[in-house]
Amino acid sequence: MLQTTFIRDNRELTIAGLTKKRFANAESAVDLILNLDRLRRETQQELDSILAQSNAKAKEIGGLMKQGKKEEAEAAKAETASLKERSKALDEQLKKIETELQDELVKLPNLPHESVPEGRTADDNVTVLEQGKKPVLPEGHLPHWELIKKLDIIDFELGNKISGAGFPVYKGKGARLQRAMISFFLDEAAKAGYTEIQPPILVNADSGFGTGQLPDKEGQMYHATADDLYLIPTAEVPITNIYRDVILQESELPARNAGHTPCFRREAGSWGAHVRGLNRLHQFDKVEIVQIRRPEESYAALDEMVDHVKGLLEKLELPYRILRLCGGDMGFTSALTFDFEVWSAAQERWLECSSVSNFESYQANRLKLRYKVEGKTQLLHTLNGSALALPRIVAALLENNQQADGSIRIPQALVPYCGFDRIG
């Protein structure tokens, strides 16, 4: 959530930023907020002065009672009636205005960083790096959804029976490969200074709001209505919400946390031709890295996180590219996002496998995540990134590493974790 004080002082900048993010009617939305903000302050000033008068009267009455001047006290009491009536009306008005202001404010996405390219769709994203050699596949190579069936390592039909579409069952070496990758990613994160976290995977609405999934993406999350809890779409939600309503000491910064969780996404209405096999699932595993940083160092932290993800893909020997997302394709809460895409050799497509973002103070303002600097409290910056999401990595690994004999070669870095160097 943007800060009203910022919008107040930077009207033009806000409108320009929103427009870059392809937010419709930026100008009228901003002016509506500015009007509500002015009204809020006026109303509060009036209410405060009425309350100050009431308080003074109450003290006066208290003093008179103590001195036993009953009649004078009763007379003073009579004078409070109109003040009370007025303050009650103003209070209701103020609450209404505040609610309205909050509702409007929450609709505004984060403003993009100046380095974010103009653009509307994924086609306008800018490739900043392409790394690794695309493999030449052997004769008779298969897409991953055929490979997993042939090798009997991931079973969609079984998942379909147990749960439904998009909930695969990992079996044998398929399950072991999953576990190996999770361990590998967590170990790499630990080496990079991240503290390992095992968070809850059901969260309350306050947490959903804190990181920005609510109210914007309500329909994308599974909702356990009996207890009003949401299944997390990413570990970002519980891990970042550790810091909700927190004022950190300087000594606690920077904070680096990493965690593995299953992630649940309803993906309502996003199923099509390109979502076969592991390309899109309702449940998948992911290791997420999260940082809490001082504002002035958050972009250095973003680079650090990008380097970390690069390192993972290189150790997995997978060709990848990095995109700087354009204004129109970025997430609602992000100020700058780099997407990582891994090359899927049989599909001959790039698959998104990580998204690394700086949210600046947008989430922190919702979370009330601050720190003390020279005696003053100030909002911190939050960042997160996938390191990495498993299914598309598995898809690429299976396809890219398939051998002429139909077996799959496991990259060196994973062999100690798997306990085998090939599947099939």
Added chain:
RNA sequence: AGAGGGAUGGCGGAGUGGUCGAACGCGGCGGUCUUGAAAACCGUUGUAGGGCAACCUACCGGGGGUUCGAAUCCCUCUCCCUCUGCCA
């Protein structure tokens, strides 16, 4: 799930209708003392909104009510603890 008890500032813990944003202790910060440190002593130490400022306002788990006035009384919700039951 049933019965009872509880929720106060960074922590512990007073406060049962008026000058309480809240005693006291611990911790933190600043200072005196000291070669330095400790101890001792003195001072200071919550968050948010508004105002150029003096300052005003709100907040004692959340919400609502009674009252001129609520941390204190009433209602309600949430959470925690103890005992009983159940359970991985």
